[in-house]
Amino acid sequence: MNAGIASHQKVCVEHLFKVFGPDPDETIRRVQAGQAKDRIYADTHSVAAVADVSFTVDQGEIFVVMGLSGSGKSTLIRCLNRLIDPTRGRILLDGQDVVAMDAGALRELRAHKLSMVFQHFALFPHKTVGENVEFGLKVRGVPPGERRDKARRALEQVGLEAYADVPPDNLSGGMQQRVGLARGLAVDPDIMLMDEPFSALDPLIRRDMQDELLALQAQLHMTILFITHDLHEALRIGDRIAIMKDGRFVQTGTPEEIVADPADDYVAAFTRDVDRGRVFRMGRLSHEAPTVTPDDDPATARRRCDEHGVAGLHVVDTDGYPLGILVRAELASAEDDALRDLMQPDYPVARADQELIELYGACAQGLPIAVLDDTGRLQGTVDPLRVFALLAGEPGEGETSRRAEASAPLAAREE
Amino acid sequence: MADSISDFYTLPLDDWIEVAVKDWLVPNFRPVFQALQWPIDQVLSGLEDFLLWLPYPVFVVVVPLIAWRAAGSRVAIFALAAVVFLDLLGIWRETMITLAMIVTAVTFCTIVGVPLGILAARSDRFASVIRPVLDIMQTIPPFVYLVPIVMLFGVGIVPGVIATIIFALPPIIRLTNLGIRQVQGELVEAGLAFGATRRQLLFEIQIPLALRTIMAGLNQTLMLSLSMVVIAALIGAGGLGLTVFTGLGRLDIGKASLGGIGIVLLAILLDRVTQALGEGGRADAGGKRSFKKLLSKGVSKTDRDDVS
Numbered sequence: 001m002n003a004g005i006a007s008h009q010k011v012c013v014e015h016l017f018k019v020f021g022p023d024p025d026e027t028i029r030r031v032q033a034g035q036a037k038d039r040i041y042a043d044t045h046s047v048a049a050v051a052d053v054s055f056t057v058d059q060g061e062i063f064v065v066m067g068l069s070g071s072g073k074s075t076l077i078r079c080l081n082r083l084i085d086p087t088r089g090r091i092l093l094d095g096q097d098v099v100a101m102d103a104g105a106l107r108e109l110r111a112h113k114l115s116m117v118f119q120h121f122a123l124f125p126h127k128t129v130g131e132n133v134e135f136g137l138k139v140r141g142v143p144p145g146e147r148r149d150k151a152r153r154a155l156e157q158v159g160l161e162a163y164a165d166v167p168p169d170n171l172s173g174g175m176q177q178r179v180g181l182a183r184g185l186a187v188d189p190d191i192m193l194m195d196e197p198f199s200a201l202d203p204l205i206r207r208d209m210q211d212e213l214l215a216l217q218a219q220l221h222m223t224i225l226f227i228t229h230d231l232h233e234a235l236r237i238g239d240r241i242a243i244m245k246d247g248r249f250v251q252t253g254t255p256e257e258i259v260a261d262p263a264d265d266y267v268a269a270f271t272r273d274v275d276r277g278r279v280f281r282m283g284r285l286s287h288e289a290p291t292v293t294p295d296d297d298p299a300t301a302r303r304r305c306d307e308h309g310v311a312g313l314h315v316v317d318t319d320g321y322p323l324g325i326l327v328r329a330e331l332a333s334a335e336d337d338a339l340r341d342l343m344q345p346d347y348p349v350a351r352a353d354q355e356l357i358e359l360y361g362a363c364a365q366g367l368p369i370a371v372l373d374d375t376g377r378l379q380g381t382v383d384p385l386r387v388f389a390l391l392a393g394e395p396g397e398g399e400t401s402r403r404a405e406a407s408a409p410l411a412a413r414e415e
Numbered sequence: 416m417a418d419s420i421s422d423f424y425t426l427p428l429d430d431w432i433e434v435a436v437k438d439w440l441v442p443n444f445r446p447v448f449q450a451l452q453w454p455i456d457q458v459l460s461g462l463e464d465f466l467l468w469l470p471y472p473v474f475v476v477v478v479p480l481i482a483w484r485a486a487g488s489r490v491a492i493f494a495l496a497a498v499v500f501l502d503l504l505g506i507w508r509e510t511m512i513t514l515a516m517i518v519t520a521v522t523f524c525t526i527v528g529v530p531l532g533i534l535a536a537r538s539d540r541f542a543s544v545i546r547p548v549l550d551i552m553q554t555i556p557p558f559v560y561l562v563p564i565v566m567l568f569g570v571g572i573v574p575g576v577i578a579t580i581i582f583a584l585p586p587i588i589r590l591t592n593l594g595i596r597q598v599q600g601e602l603v604e605a606g607l608a609f610g611a612t613r614r615q616l617l618f619e620i621q622i623p624l625a626l627r628t629i630m631a632g633l634n635q636t637l638m639l640s641l642s643m644v645v646i647a648a649l650i651g652a653g654g655l656g657l658t659v660f661t662g663l664g665r666l667d668i669g670k671a672s673l674g675g676i677g678i679v680l681l682a683i684l685l686d687r688v689t690q691a692l693g694e695g696g697r698a699d700a701g702g703k704r705s706f707k708k709l710l711s712k713g714v715s716k717t718d719r720d721d722v723s
Contacts, residue, residue, distance in 0.1 A: 078604075081608055083604050083607055083608060107610045107611075107612065108610070109610075110607070110608060110609060110610035111609065111610025112610075114608070115608070115609065116604075116605070116608040116609070118601050118604070118605060119601075120601055122599075122601040122602050122604065122605035123605075124602060124605070124619075124620060124624075125624070126623045126624060135605075135606075135609055135611075135619070136609035136610065138619075139606075139609055139610050139611040139612070139615050139619070140610060183609075187609065193608075
């Protein structure tokens, strides 16, 4: 989603450990030796809630950590603002080592750079919605007038400006979390830490909130570290996802990578019932297509169809713009007709970044789908059968796609 | 044949304590303890003078008014009846002296107890140190420490108040500690996550949210100090306790009963009013809240309609 933004590392976590229990050193040694969690606990009575976790998050990226309860994800996110002190490892935010900070520097960091949204909202019940949103600014020492303005603007961003004087208890869950979000936004954070922010909400409200977060992110380009136990949520909002289990990252990758190529059975178990049509995009299946120019004869077109085993092929002008599609079945009897007369001017098209689910209709025609680039040139085609193969999760489809991604946009080729 | 150890040897703990208090504590620290009396004496005599100076009709108006504001009309009617009845019994003066003692004791309990409770909430170590001390304070019979108090402070109304403070202090410490510890972890995290200092965390989040529990502690402290006034009369404190005590000495059941009735009426009145104040902060806000709730419920309903 943010591929266009020049990336720079905002968060860099290196070999982070958090051990709860009496014997952290021994526990870390055993984790490094690869011992299982239960085994380590039996021997040391210690648990490595975060075990050798390393990752980076780029400016403007939404990095999602997905794991079940007890996987250590909440501990991990609390290490970033040191609500929990890590046992070992480095956390660099903009190159500053958070682990080494003293209390004063840490407070500065929390007040200016980081903000946090909590699972159960954590709104202060004795303060109004407006006072809640102001809180971060108040502890920072911002004068009352200024912080009220900022709080009002933050509330406007989440559509709750009318509720500034109401106690938060009076609001519905979804609205309360909007207040939580506004409280986070009010301090203009560089980095937003979100600890299962939507988990306590109803499914429909949750979807709304996800959309709202994405809309806000499109404007604000924050760096977001987002925790969830819901893979669907992770796939929906994450630019990159890390799957966490027993304190370790099992797999890190884009949503497509995770679903297409789960690292192990654990990840595969999650991805099994994912709606693949919403995860994969056309670009993944697009590959170099056989084409003809309007000047070719039907025999050439026929031969090229058969060579590539396709049901049809596109007619492309010399600049690479598609003109129409030739259907193999209709070419059979044609001898000397001009291709221009044989081709159908209407043909299914797609963009590389479209989700598969948007193109089921186009697939139904059975013809190759033209994938066009931003200028409208033919970039590649997608065989509808491949779409269904990918949806069914057939192995091997990843390879072709990688090849297709590597290939340059296709220009009309002369023989 | 010896049946027990004490046939051979008795630990002279009583002698040791006597020596420690009489020969060490009293001669060396008496001035310190005398100095401790000073602020209590100031507050107590100021308050007592003020209460006795106020003309009686002022109470007839003001006490029911306060009761009404804090706890509603039923308590106000009771307050009016109590004020009239206490004067009718001829124990008004004693009641005022007792009230001054109690208010002084509770004031000092709050000044000492709330900070100690906060410390205990912040430090597990301090909590584990203070806990047995509080246990001892709550279980040891007050008669036991009346003796050293007389030795250190002498007799009179101020030593009586000091004994009352010792007796009534534990609940406010305990409940302040409890109240602050009970504040939801996520709220404390939220405070810290936005960069609050420990001080800001305390005053912005922990104390406001613990206030209800702290007020319950204050109420308990108040009730305990009321029950101490008779015992304090043993070492020369005046007021209703003295009425009971002299009644007891002369087997004058009528007089003792008067003192008892006075204490009970005062206790009920103070209990109702402070309890209402404790909830009060909340009951009041709750009133406002439920009103706003009605309003915002209507609004949020339409809001949700918009969304769907």
